[in-house]
Structures are given as C-alpha cells and as structure tokens.
Amino acid sequence: MKNITAERFTNGEPNLRRFHQARWDEPIIYELSKEGQRGILVPEVEDSIQEQVGDVLSTLPEGLKRKKPPALPEISQPRVLRHYLRLSQENLGAGLNIDIGQGTCTMKYNPKINKELAGSSKITDLHPLQADETVQGMLEIIYRFEGMLKEISGMDKFTFQPGAGSQAIYNNARIIRAYHEDNGESAQRDEIITTIFSHPSNAACAKVAGYKVITLYPDEDGYPDLDALKEAVSERTAGLMITNPEDTGIFNPKIEEFVDIVHDAGGLCFYDQANANGILGITRARDAGFDLCHFNLHKTFAAPHGCGGPGGGVAGVTDKLAKYLPIPTVEFDGNEYYLDYDRPDSIGKVRSFLGVAPVILKAYTWVMNLGADGLKQVSAIAVLNNNYLLKKMQEIKGVSAPYAEGKRRIEQVRYSWEKLYEDTGVHSEYIGLRAADFGLHYWTSHHPFVVPEPNTLEPTESYTKAELDEYLAVLRQISHEAYTDPEKVQTAPHNSTVHQAKHEPLDDPKQWAITWRAYLKKVQDK
C-alpha cells in the first residue's frame, strides 16, 4: 500500500494544499422564486379573536394600507436553506482557514462552548427592559466581567454599551468632550491628536465628535514621533487617541512621555486597545498613565466577528471620568445587581439598551476559562507566533518588514512587498487574490498605504506551528510565481468561487447596483 502520509511531503516539507473553493454558481435569491411557494407559515390567529376584532386593516388611515404585497421571492424552506448553506460554503470563516492574513483583526479561535452558552434561551429570550430582579444572572455576568477588565487594564470603571470597537472609540471621544465642557474649555480644546498607524476610527470618530484631527506620522524607525507630538500639542489639545502597539506591531517605548506631554498640555489620553492581544497581563493602560481605554470583545476576547458584527466594545476610564460613562451602569448593592440610571453627569446613550449581551457572555466565558495565567499565555504565544512569522517571512524573496529593524514585534507586523513589486510588477493586492486559491485570507492595510505594497499578518495564539508554516509556504509559492510567471498571480483567483470582478461599475452612479431591483433597472434590462 502507498504511504499516503509520506506523499503529503516533498523533501520533508509539506506540499501545498490542493484547495478549491466551493463554486455553486448559486443564483441571486430572487431568481429562485416560484409563485405560490412558502418558506414558513405564520402562527394563525384564533377564530374568536378574528370575530371580535373584525377587519383590522380597515382601521388604517387612508393611504397607509399597503396596496401591493412586498415583492419578496416565494421559495420553499429546503430551497432557502440550500441557498444559504451553499453561500456559506463560499465563505471562509476563521473556524475553517488559517486566518492570520487579516492583520489588526485578531482572528482567533471562537470556542464552541461559548457559542452554545450564548445560544441559551436564558439569554436569547431576555428583553432588555425586564425588571432587574428578573435578569440577575445577566447583570452578575456583566458586573463580574467588569471587575476582570478593571484588573486587565488598571482602569476604574467600564461601560459595556458600545456595539463594537469604533463605537467604543466614539464613546471615549464623547467623554473627552464632556470633560472639557465641564471645565469650560471645550471651545478652546478642539483638537485630537492621533497617529497614522492607529485605526482610522480614532480619526473619524474624533471628527464626528466635533474635533479637528491632527495625525502624526512615524519617525524614521517607524516609532511614533515624539518631536512631532511636541510640536502638535498646544492649549487647543483636547486629547490623544492612539493604538499601542500600533498596526505595525511596534510598541511605542516612549508611551509614558507621550501621555505626560499631552497631560501637561491639559489633554486627556485614550488608549485604543484593539491590539491588546499580545500584552494581556504584560502592560496596562492605566500604568502608562492613560485616562481612557477600550477593548474589542470580538477581537482580543474571542467572540466571533459575525462577518462584521455584532461585536462588543467595552470602554474603561479612571475614577475622575467615571461619572461620564453612558447610562445605565451595572451596580451591586451587596444583595442585588441593578442598573443605575441616576447618573446626572453621564454622556447619556451611545447605543440602545446595554450592549451586545451574547458577545459579552462569550467574552466572559473565555476569560473564565483562562484566568490570569491563561490570559498571559494567550499573549505569550501570540507574540511568539508573530516573531516566528517575522523571522520566516524575511526569508521569502521580495518581502520586508519595514521599520524597527532587528527589533522584536508584539502581535502583528505590517510587511511590505515593495521589492517584489519593483522586480515583478505584481502588487500586494494580487498576492491576496492568489492566496484565495489556497483557501487563505490576505489583507493589505488601511489607507493610506504608508508602508508601500503592504500586507498585515497577525497570527494570534490560535494556530499550530504547522499552520503558520503552511501560510508561509503559500506566500513563498506566490512570490516564486510572481518572479517566474507573474501573470498567474495577476489573473488570480483561479480556484475560488468567482474570478476578478470589474471595479469600474462600482464607482459609477450610472452602473452601480446596490440591490437586485437596481441591477434589473440599470443593467440587466438594458
């Protein structure tokens, strides 16, 4: 008999996966419609009710009764299910692929036990306005979790209300605004300072909150530029809003000086902890002097990303800012947990109700599984994996790790394929298209591309060494292809669900079609 295991290797190295993405050629859902079919029946109303209330639709004011039923498709249940199952197969969740190619996103393992618990009727069937006495379990989970987040960050009080990271950032911009309003300095302090390697939402959310945004660029070595900060601060500074480590994976060694300079100028300092996965139990926002921080529960705390939410953003502040947190907060009187709405200095609401409860529950469960030692181990391995990748990546032709040469990185690295592009004409973006042929995600970076031909990799703690090696082998292969057969890379994907899409129609108001009905009007019927 053949030794199948041996055939998976060549010269001791694993062979590349012969991947092909599902390609169902599944129609758009409207194309499945067949008149008269039903996907589900709705509960019938008892006869006696119908008899008593009569024709309720006739109570509707003139013109308010819908004349024609909505033109939704008519599809049987098994066909709806098959449609969505097939489309799901054309999607790569972190559960399926070696999802280290979406740097900054912290695509880690989302434990199934957490999902199962969050699917319990004991949480899915809670109404957010139920009396406190009926939601003691949920409130206790939030209260306990707050205690742990306080320890992880050093902060004094948290809100769980924001629906994801950006909303938590916005929440903190609002608190900065409220603080300066109270001090009568809001008119004067109208500037927020951030860095280009902090998430774009730091700039964008500050702008929505009414601030002028000053963006600092790094020094030659890729570190946040202390001199640039000194020049930027003034009596107009409301605050500093930055990520650390930045999206380059570089930790700002002068972070305390940054904070001191802004404090000395009268500003507040917000620590965007979207990149906290490598520093749990290692260094804390409070210890570096920050006034505010936030975590993404769907990144660092292992709640799934749901194709782009719902996520969870928790924001923490020091005592002096605690009074500004949104209403309500969760409190404990020694006997019962309760919601406190009586907070006169609060910024009010940033989101409806209390936050995304199932995401909070998943994150809480994750922390309770790991404890203090486990969290530190998460970070240790995330950093080890990243530095392993860093070392191996530099052995691949055409790629480099700009900045902080010879230094270690924390949990991710923003690489540059500039050399490969110069040598072969293949852009980083196309490496990503080709990576899809191997069942892998690959991401460049946020804009603007400060690092030329960027590629951000964040291995987290969730993948085996063999999986990291596999990802590296794919990049090595693509690099090789770029040098020997660039067209193969530039015409990718070849083994994916679809081929290269045409982008021009998406930027042309005459051609773009955001819904099927728009498509029929604009494109197909022409």
Place this chain on the structure above:
Amino acid sequence: MTKKRSIVYPYIPNSAPLVKKEMLKAVDAKNIDELYEDIPASIRFTKKMDMPEPYLSEYALRRHVEGLLSKNKTCKEYINFLGAGCWQHYVPAVCDEINGRDEFLTAYAGEPYDDHGRFQVLFEYASLMAELLDMDVVNVPTYDWYQAAATSLRMASRITDRVEVLVSKTIDPHKLAMMREYCKPDIEIKLIDFNKANGQIDISNLKKLISQKTAAVYFENPTYLGLIESQGKEISAIAHANGAVCVVGVDPISLGVLTPPIGYGADIVCGDLQPLGVHMNYGGGQSGFIASRDEEKYVMEYPSRLFGITPTTVEGEYGFGDVAYERTSFAVREQGKEWVGTATALWAITAGVYLALMGPKGMVELGEGIMQRSHYAAEQLNQIKGVKAPYLESAFFKEFVVNFDETEMSISEINKKLIDHGIFGGKDLSKEFPDLGKSALYCVTEVHQKNDIDKLVTSIKEVLK
C-alpha cells in the same frame, strides 16, 4: 494545598512545551520576555493579575456559566408585553441555523474572492429589504436604530448643507438623547409637538418650526408610542416645500400591511432589523438599516459599506464589491463620511434569511395577525375598570399605550405584581411622557396566543383589586 501542574491550553496550540521551546529556538530567544524588549520596565506589569480562578475544564466552565444564567427569568418562561425598541417575534429555526454556521459566524472582512458568500448574502439582504421598503439602496447595517436615525440626520444635513433638524416629540427619549449628542456640534435638533389626544404630529407646530435652515424632518411610523402617523404625505410635502429631506423611521415587520414610507414621501428611511428573525438577546439583537433612492447625492453620503453586484472576467458570473468605497473612513479616515467599522452584518444576513422564508404572503399574514392580536388585547384591556386602551386615539400596529390614571396603583407597582403572575407588563412611560399620566406601552405580536392575552387581562384585574 492543591498540587501545581503545568497547563496546556486547548485553545492555544503552541503552548505545548515542546512546540514552544522549538519556536523560541527558531526566533533566537531564551524566553518570551525577550520578545517584549520595546516595553519599558517602568510600565511592565510584574504582578499576577487578580482574577477569579479559571474553570479549566469545559464541563466546569459550562456549569459555572449555566449557574449564572439560571438566575435569569426569560420571556419564554414569562408572558412578555415589553417592546419599546426591542420586540419579541418568532424566530424561524432556519435563521439560527444559518447565522450559527461557522463559515458566516466566524468570518470577518475578507475580500469578495475568498468571502464571496458574505458579499452575496449581504447584497441579497439589501435586495430583500429594498422590496419591503420599495427603495433601491439599502446599507450594510449599522449598530441599531439609534445610530441609523442619527446618521440619517447627518446625511440629510450634508445633502442639504443645512444645520437644523426637526424631530417628532413622540420618539424614544433615550434615542433622542443619543441623536442630539451625535449631531453635536454640527446640527441642532428641535422638537415638533404632538397632539396629546391622538399622538399625531402637530402640523401647525411643524409649519412654525420649519425654515430654510431645516435639513430634515424626522418622524417614525409606527411611532414609539405604537400608533400610526397618518399625516405622512402632508409632513413630507411641508419638508420638501422648504427644501428639507424627509426621514422616516419604521418597524420593518409592519411593512406587510403598512405602506412603506416612500409611499408618503420619505427620502431616507431607517429602522431596526431585530424584529426580522433576530432574538431579543437582552438588547443585543439590534441592527440599524438605512435606505434611500438610488441618487448619487444620497448614496455618496452613506458612511456604511454598500455592496454592489458587478460582472467578473468570466461571462455570466456575478461578482461583488464595495460601491463608492472612497466615501468611507476606511479609505480616507476623518475625511470620510462619519465612520465605518464592525457593526451588525450577521443580523443583516439573518434578516435576509427571514424575509426569504416569509415571502410576500408571510409578511402580509403576519402583519395582519399582529394587528388582530394587538387590537384584541387593547379591547380586552379597555374593559377593565379604570384602564384605558388604547389611550391615544389613533390607529396602531403592535404597540399601544395603556393608561391607568383611574386606578390607585402606579405602573411600577402594577408591573411588579404582574411578575408574580408570570407576566412582564408593558414599559412604564410615566417618567418619559408625564403628559400621558400613568401609562404603559404594551406590545403584542404573533407570539401571543389568545390565552396569553386573556391571562394578562385577568391578572391585571386581580392586581388592581
């Protein structure tokens, strides 16, 4: 003393000692600490974090969390009449099957090639909502209705280049507070009065407030107080005559039977997807949609991602991609329209599944059935001595105000006693809307059977005794 043992964490593959050692060697490091060389000693946390002892085994972990959850009393164990922005509707099993798939649940922000499925289902979600709303553009949703409404106002302000908006006073006060702050410092919100007897917008007050500064008029249908605003056409005409945009917030589940807002002149429509196949999740199921006509000046003002269908290099193949990506903060940071980030895509996928299952007949039957039940409930409640339902004399959909002025008890006392009867009573409005006296907002949907409603009526009678 318990014995110490080294732990290999199941979620952390390379924590196994031999692998860890091999990898440390590969990176020329003696220990993990060396990898943190850039973190100054002054801010290194050297203690052990003071955290509860973990439940290392999955079984113990489950027992712990289930123990906490068991303290909750749910809307399945109790009969629930709370609505007010989060509503109990039936969730078809297929919805949970699809949103529980790892392929969707654990995915994030892949490209249209590796994540074609995500792009197609979100395009389809928008396409299904588009028919429900009778509009051509629907966004990949934001956090919730609060955010959708607040962003709609900012969009209107940018479209009209004006800085004042008029908002109907019958709105959820928390939502209003959030919108006010969100609009600050660029836009000022002014409130339009309502008729205290029927809850309808006071048109004369609207006429008085509107001016050439008005960017938008915002109202909801059904309103927060459950009733149907019948003057939509007139309101939008007044808005348009003054060069303002008409923004309407809507409960999408009402649109099987109610005219979609574009039918009475809405330019931007927003609302919450939660009723469409998403569990209440203690308020975690909210998801805010925004829709409009397919006009460039509207489309270019969305902060959200908009997924468009486009040809590929292969004839007859559908591809997808971002429409007008350059508007977003992903592309141009603070120069973009507000911001875009992780929001609620999974709930949009779910709402798409829901609408595909329901079809046109399902939505019509459901809407009518809800109205029949809510009207039955109101009629029955109205027969209780001292209770008036509906308190506001207007047509209503699934929610209505119940007034207890003629009784001795406060709403909070009544609701507290109702819990003992296995019932979550309607939301207390006494503080939010003092004009309505001792009133509560009751919500009745297709989950309520006749005996549930009858039990509510008997229980209230007993409580009031």
